[in-house]
Amino acid sequence: MFATLETYSGALLELVGVANSAAKAIPPLFPLSASVAVNPFLGQGDEPLSLTAARLARVGGTRVTPRRSYWAAKIAAGEMTEADIAAALAAMKGDAPDLAEIRVALGHDTPDPVALPTVAELAAEVSGIDWPALIEDRIGAWAAGHFDEGQALWQQARTGGAFSAWRDFASRDLTPEILGLNGFCAFVAETNRAHWRAIGRASERLGVGPAAAPTAFHRWLMTLGGWAQYARYLLWQAELNGERDSTVTELLAIRMVFDEALFERYGDSIAARWAETVAAHEAPLAPTRDQIIDTVLQEAAERAQQRALAGILPIGTPPQRQGRPDLQAAFCIDVRSEVFRRALEAQGEGIETLGFAGFFGLASAHRAAGSDLTERRGPVLLQPGVTSRAAETQGADLSRRYTARARRAWGRFKLAAVSSFAFVEATGPLYAGKLVRDALGFGGHAATDPAPALDPALDLTTRIAMAKTVLSAMSLTR
Incomplete structure (x- = not known):
């Protein structure tokens, strides 16, 4: 290049x-x-919201903040106050509007860009x-x-x-x-x-x-x-x-x-x-006065939400466990994990669970049986550090591939433009038995993949280093 x-x-x-x-x-x-x-x-992560508003209005006709009537309704409902607006104005740099100008602007919606x-x-x-x-x-x-x-x-x-x-x-x-x-x-x-x-x-x-x-x-x-x-x-x-x-x-x-x-x-x-x-x-890209006002209202609304959230969260310190727990289990930070965590902790006072983000530092990829495609099994934003494959003999792998190719070829023949009608006319009645079996739930189930194996295999020194990295990231260093 x-x-x-x-x-x-x-x-x-x-x-x-x-x-x-x-x-x-x-x-x-x-x-x-x-x-x-x-x-x-x-x-646009490296520029202020008001400049982003000007940019996307020019290139996409896009409004990046809600209409002012939305903010006015929040103020009327008490969910957002003038104190929040004043705090947002105080945090602004440059030529910021004053509170009186914001009050007037709240009564007038701006046209769509x-x-x-x-x-x-x-x-x-x-x-x-x-x-x-x-x-x-x-x-x-x-x-x-x-x-x-x-x-x-x-x-x-x-x-x-x-x-x-x-x-x-x-x-x-x-x-x-x-x-x-x-x-x-x-x-x-x-x-x-x-x-x-x-x-x-x-x-x-x-x-x-x-x-x-x-x-x-x-x-x-x-x-x-x-x-x-x-x-x-x-x-x-x-x-x-x-x-x-x-x-x-x-x-x-x-x-x-x-x-x-x-x-x-x-x-x-x-x-x-x-x-x-x-x-x-x-022309140089610069936010209009209306776009600056809308940015102030957005900032004020976020401050109001932070204030409301602070009032909901309890103040205090979490209970400190005395002594070493009988069982300690780490779960990914995910709403689906919370059910398991709470259920496990309810089984006894000696059980402690931890939450951690990032798939425990083990971004992985896996190649399924009979496939040449390596799929990521972790956050797509991270480069996989561990790769596994379905462990089976070469003969079993080839047999699986031949079977899959035959099924794909048959499926394409059934759906192809030049053969689909002839296929239905010739073999349609033969599928009556299969339709009955599938309707009654007697159809076959797909075979599961063999157990995975690391590819390449990791030696003991590498495994220890990975374990140390994971435990250090979870602050489990003592």
Whole structure:
């Protein structure tokens, strides 16, 4: 990658840096297998809430705090007081409003923010064609196949990275041309296969320089919805492994090519408004007075919640156990563990339980029987330090794989477009017995995996070091 970057101009390298920063501004979307809830403002964690409000209003038309009528209702109900607002104002830096200004503002809701328009939105206004919806549909149709991990019956061919694969797809996709974007397939075919060069060309033609690019790039990524967030997850995982991933910026290039083509088609009608939009992107990002007031109200509400919580929690010290407990068990800090902890402690006064976060410091991964996929069995934010596999002989493993492949092939044959109807006509009646067995609960059960074994096996010195790390993290050092 560095050898390629050396051939780029200084102006393009500046846009590369901006694009990579815009990619980090998008929060990652973890798949359901990870079950991770992500702060939607993760990409803005290093800036004040008022500046985040200004940024997301510009690039997404998003309100980051509740309406003022919500806060007014809390004050009327006594859940939030002017003392909380005064405390929030005292903690603010810079030109903060006063309490009188807050009182007046509480009686007036602000309008919902409106994001700066994209070329597609401006083109839709002058043409009457919903270009943003079309772009979302065509990128989604391609991305659903490109990022598929084995669920689809028919797999899309993948050539190179995301931008190269989309370029092959879009150069044969006639849908945009049918709806009025004449010559789009040829336009895509003429783009450079290197997504950075595609971004550079689109930026030049659209007049987006380094000053406008930070929020303009962020705006285009926001229009991709969940695909940009999933690509950010791929970048997150790559960085966790000490690697690199350019999928987010490749999606940015894809989105910019659409707007570049639309600007070539409708530029005469939208040039003036697009120039105003670029100028707005170039303007320094700063919160409005209303956004600062809304931030104060948010801070005041959080202080009120802290005060209410402090009044609920009992004051005192936990009982001190005398002597060594008969049994001491550590559980993960999880609401599901509390039932077991309390039930165990109720069995006798000599039983003590502890709570600890982080899977006891043992982030692990496991490879199931008959599988080449190593799955993480711990926090996805941590790199696994221990790997296990299903322990069975090579012959048993091969037999399991052959059986699984035969079942997959039979299942695909049943569902394939060219064989499904013939299959139902020929063998449908034979499934009557299976349907009866399944309905009565007499169907077979999946075989369980063999017992796991560490791979590679850990020697005694390594196990002792791991035990020491876990116990030290739990403060069990005496």
